[in-house]
Amino acid sequence: MSCHAFTFAGCALLALPSGGLFWPDAGLLVVSDLHLGKSARLARRGGGLLPPYETSETLARLDADIETHAPRSVICLGDSFDDMEAQGELAEADRLWITRLIAGREWIWAEGNHDPGPGQIGGIHRAEVTIGALTFRHEAAPDARAEVSGHFHPKARLAGQAAPCFLVSDPDRLILPAYGRYTGGLSCDAPVLAALMGAGALAILTGQRALAVPYAAALGRGQRAR
Template sequence: MRNEHSFTFAGETLVALPSGALWWPEASLLCVSDMHLGKSERMARRGGALLPPYEVRDTLRRLQADLETLDPAAVISLGDAFDDMEAATALDADARDRIAAMIEGRDWTWVTGNHDPAPVAFGGHAAEGLTCGPLSFVHIATRTGRHEVSGHYHPKASLSLRGRHVSRPCFLRDATRLILPAYGTYTGGLRSRDRALSGLMAPDARAILAGQPMVEIPMPR
């Protein structure tokens, strides 16, 4: 049995994957958010910390593994695919070729984020948001959203697991809103207890911790 976590949202069966991706089997749709490709390049360019420049390779490796396992007909990148648009143009030829190969033959949507416009030079098409069946996909959650899937906040949550304190990226969900974790290797996280998230999610919201094993708990506040 694969390490994954199924749940119902807007009457649809969705699957949270350990990588941080969301799988919608009925629609053959894979959704990832906040890959922030090129973060190490962007930080070095702007005089920040010098990080090992391997996060693009690692993030794309994990995405390719999800695509090979599930073979989705459609993919939504839910904003902030790149850390900025200069980072997108700084990718090496291998990374560009891998992205193009992933997109080929799929209905691929780049939702625009606050870090980057949609990088359609790689293929696919751009949208500020889109609706598929009962679900609406946007980068940043709205206060009035109904059955809305979003990213942006990079949520994470903590719990005690097998005698150890564990903090991981997480999915947050309530009856009307689903927030995805950041998919990128070098992305940080915002604790679910932060006012930005605790004020956004309903009192009965749940957190699904990504990784091994996947665990669902009441959203820590």
């Protein structure tokens, strides 16, 4: 199986190769840091020009995860859009795509630092949400327990290759990789991430399959998130 099954805070979860997290017992799919509209935001602000395909590529991956796992609920853990203007700049086809994905299920947009306010698309906007034993928010909070977050775009290096990764320090913290196509990353040996990981922490690398390794084995240099 290309997913990695693990237990966090007593909950049986699946780390998906895409960077999504699926909780079968809750029928819940969680993704973080989609950063939809990043190429448009960079162009608008006079930054580097990127091919404007990241939104459709990210939505295609999300669509595939939804098709495979048929979640009853989806939580997007913040920075779903690269800024608040990006929602209004979406191509009509992408806006309709998102509307179709939302239809028929609970959809929660968690507040991020890039998109701190309610959006223009359907779904529910929340600062954070607690479901069962787990609390979902964008950025890890001090002294949190059973927390699922994103924000840092963690990446790990193994055998000379860097990949986005989940970081798991059971039962306190689970940090998701960035799901978006045009997102940088923060090496998992960065002090801010090392301070959040406890003894026995794991890194789960994404790619063709989700591969779990001890956190200490995954330390390396990555590109900082931006």
